[in-house]
């Protein structure tokens with residue numbers, strides 16, 4: 411049986427231009443209410459330990475005595491690369507309208523490299539100024555993040571903030587440990603000397619998706635609210651014809667759309 415045809419989601423020329431100039435683009439309401447409800451319920455079930463992860467290959471048990479705070483945090487607040495284990499993570503990583511936008515920004519051929527579900531409850535710290543291409547290197551350098559807001563977010567509960575136009579900057583190698591450990595996780599690095607005066611906060615409504623270039627300098631501060639989660643599902647993509655050594659190389663990255671001459675992984679749950 412063939413899948414029903416679907417009209418591709420098109421961004422406007424103005425939106426494409428905005429992304430090129432500023433390095434980010436918020437597309438409002440890209441997720442449906444039903445999708446949001448599903449993602450929201452799933453992330454709560456993960457947080458409350460209601461998803462049985464015990465049978466999943468490569469996923470460590472959730473309660474290990476003597477764990478470091480960093481390992482605890484990854485286990486309870488950040489679910490990294492779970493698209494390799496759970497259908498819903500792979501399905502939302504390959505959400506067709508998200509891929510439509512990425513096709514216009516970095517495509518046409520797309521690979522999906524990294525998925526991270528952040529729960530960021532009240533009091534949880536964020537990440538200091540960084541560029542994602544510092545960590546995930548691709549050649550040609552086509553890295554782009556897609557940040558799905560599961561909750562409404564603003565400066566109070568730790569939304570993202572960007573340095574507009576820094577997508578045109580090189581990758582800064584001058585990095586250090588962040589000083590303010592209430593706002594930022596100590597173990598991650600911070601670019602030295604960023605002019606905070608240029609910063610633009612990026613509030614979003616649940617269901618909005620913010621696309622951001624791999625060179626864009628960005629950060630998110632602590633969730634300072636007392637009762638608001640700031641959940642986001644963030645995935646990273648590149649043109650499928652870019653070479654990468656990140657994460658074991660191209661062989662391990664999903665071909666999300668189109669074709670490539672490079673080796674790649676295929677989806678586990680979802681038909682592309």
Ligand SMILES: O=C(O)CCC(=O)C(=O)O
Pocket residue numbers: 528536537542555569570628629630642644
């Ligand atoms: O969601 C956040 O708070 C930070 C996300 C981020 O910095 C990233 O995905 O590179």
